[in-house]
Amino acid sequence: MCSLCGSLINNNHWSVRRKNASSRKAERRAQIHFINQILKHYGARIRQLGNYGYLLTGSNRSSQLIEDLTKLWLEIEKIPGVKCDPLDPKLIEMMSIE
Amino acid sequence: MQNLLHLREGTRIPVVVITGFLGSGKTTLLQKLLSSPEFSKTAVLVNEFGEIGLDHHLIEKTQESIVTLVNGCICCTIREDLTVVIKDLLSRRENHQIPYFDRLVVETTGLADPIPIIHTLTTEPGVMEYFEVATVVTTVDAVSGAKTLSAYPEAEKQVALAGHVVITKEDLVDNSILGEVTARIKILNASATILVLPLMKIDSKVLLDSNDYNFSNDRLGVRSWMNYEKFESTEGLCDTQARGQRLGASHTTRISSFCLSFDKNMDWTAFGIWMTMLLHSRGEDILRVKALLNVDDMEGPVVFHGVQHIVHPPIHLDNWPDGDKRSRIVFIVRGISREEIETSLLAFNSAAKTMKLEKGSKCADISISSGLQIGGRPFLRRGAPSWMK
Numbered sequence: 120m121c122s123l124c125g126s127l128i129n130n131n132h133w134s135v136r137r138k139n140a141s142s143r144k145a146e147r148r149a150q151i152h153f154i155n156q157i158l159k160h161y162g163a164r165i166r167q168l169g170n171y172g173y174l175l176t177g178s179n180r181s182s183q184l185i186e187d188l189t190k191l192w193l194e195i196e197k198i199p200g201v202k203c204d205p206l207d208p209k210l211i212e213m214m215s216i217e
Numbered sequence: 218m219q220n221l222l223h224l225r226e227g228t229r230i231p232v233v234v235i236t237g238f239l240g241s242g243k244t245t246l247l248q249k250l251l252s253s254p255e256f257s258k259t260a261v262l263v264n265e266f267g268e269i270g271l272d273h274h275l276i277e278k279t280q281e282s283i284v285t286l287v288n289g290c291i292c293c294t295i296r297e298d299l300t301v302v303i304k305d306l307l308s309r310r311e312n313h314q315i316p317y318f319d320r321l322v323v324e325t326t327g328l329a330d331p332i333p334i335i336h337t338l339t340t341e342p343g344v345m346e347y348f349e350v351a352t353v354v355t356t357v358d359a360v361s362g363a364k365t366l367s368a369y370p371e372a373e374k375q376v377a378l379a380g381h382v383v384i385t386k387e388d389l390v391d392n393s394i395l396g397e398v399t400a401r402i403k404i405l406n407a408s409a410t411i412l413v414l415p416l417m418k419i420d421s422k423v424l425l426d427s428n429d430y431n432f433s434n435d436r437l438g439v440r441s442w443m444n445y446e447k448f449e450s451t452e453g454l455c456d457t458q459a460r461g462q463r464l465g466a467s468h469t470t471r472i473s474s475f476c477l478s479f480d481k482n483m484d485w486t487a488f489g490i491w492m493t494m495l496l497h498s499r500g501e502d503i504l505r506v507k508a509l510l511n512v513d514d515m516e517g518p519v520v521f522h523g524v525q526h527i528v529h530p531p532i533h534l535d536n537w538p539d540g541d542k543r544s545r546i547v548f549i550v551r552g553i554s555r556e557e558i559e560t561s562l563l564a565f566n567s568a569a570k571t572m573k574l575e576k577g578s579k580c581a582d583i584s585i586s587s588g589l590q591i592g593g594r595p596f597l598r599r600g601a602p603s604w605m606k
Contacts, residue, residue, distance in 0.1 A: 133528045134489030134490070134493065146486065149486050149572070149573060152572060153568070153569050156568065157490070189496075189497065192497040192498070193497065203494055203497060203498055204498040204499070205491050205561045206495070206498075206553070206561050211561050214567075214568045215564050
């Protein structure tokens with residue numbers, strides 16, 4: 120548990136690779152950058168929080184702590200009208216342009 | 218104590234789930250399998266609707282280890298009971314209250330969805346440490362199988378999740394009907410092994426010793442687990458949806474299986490994000506995913522396995538099963554087309570690669586002006602407070 124925010128630290132998400140510290144940091148930066156490209160479509164943004172968590176900021180400027188990728192999509196869908204679907208043609212079109 | 222130590226070392230008890238629609242011959246198959254002397258150390262959980270566990274009375278020689286669940290369907294109402302019963306079985310085995318068993322067979326009801334059983338065995342604390350799903354064996358009645366599969370989504374799902382499909386009552390139909398049933402099964406799950414044999418001739422070891430839900434951690438084991446040759450050997454197509462369209466439009470809107478292959482390496486960041494997003498939004502319709510991925514900056518392949526929302530920890534292998542190093546992903550899905558998935562994954566993968574290229578060139582620019590050191594310590598660091606500079 121994080122002694123600062125009280126959240127349960129979960130570093131067991133299947134997408135996290137076991138790597139040395141510097142490679143893991145680089146991979147995490149790339150991951151956050153890529154997620155933010157996707158989140159443009161939903162008017163949201165994330166920032167790195169500690170070694171594993173994320174800080175999600177929605178269009179209404181409120182922030183939310185997120186433990187892993189699975190919970191990220193759940194939280195984003197709390198934004199009214201948002202449905203995170205990677206098969207959405209509009210999202211795919213945006214990804215292709217980017 | 219010796220057995221528990223054995224379990225702690227990482228060997229878990231394999232669980233074979235036997236499923237199939239009402240009257241398709243599950244219990245007859247189970248009877249046949251358990252009559253083999255080499256399977257005397259098999260515990261059996263049976264379950265039927267109603268107060269009387271009828272199947273219980275049909276199975277012989279295994280009564281000591283049989284626990285009948287009397288609360289209704291295993292999957293929908295008594296998942297907690299399944300956990301309790303399995304833990305109890307293990308506890309009684311360790312206390313020598315029941316004969317030692319090294320395999321567990323769970324027979325579902327005819328209307329059961331096998332997924333909750335798989336979820337219980339793979340995610341429930343106290344169960345997942347000691348048991349593992351080895352395979353799902355599904356019985357399909359040759360006489361009414363094609364109609365049942367068209368009429369009942371439960372039956373379709375049972376076939377879609379199978380590692381082995383046993384066609385029963387094959388002696389009661391002619392070859393054309395048998396061919397129709399087999400074709401229907403291949404559309405739902407091309408990677409499953411289909412057995413069309415009189416029950417008495419089925420080799421019990423083939424079914425009970427198979428391990429297609431927990432592939433052995435070696436390159437040859439992965440090859441048979443993926444079973445992608447089955448997709449490629451079918452009319453040169455890596456796809457069963459095209460054949461489904463020929464058999465009838467309604468088939469394409471329901472469960473189908475296909476294998477995607479990619480020449481370009483997979484970006485792990487893109488794959489992880491894409492897959493979590495896909496399982497979040499369409500998890501109910503992604504019945505099973507098996508993948509052998511050629512990931513950027515990794516020598517051997519990464520093996521990925523998911524059953525609906527549940528993902529097994531990916532495994533990195535040292536070597537490829539053969540010379541073909543393309544990424545391959547087998548999907549068993551409901552109401553999603555091959556094109557939708559392929560287009561989306563390709564877009565995510567390309568976007569991630571482009572992003573990394575752009576980011577790499579920007580990093581190269583930054584590195585020229587940064588990293589100045591005096592006496593091995595940073596002299597100027599971007600963003601550092603002025604007192605540090």
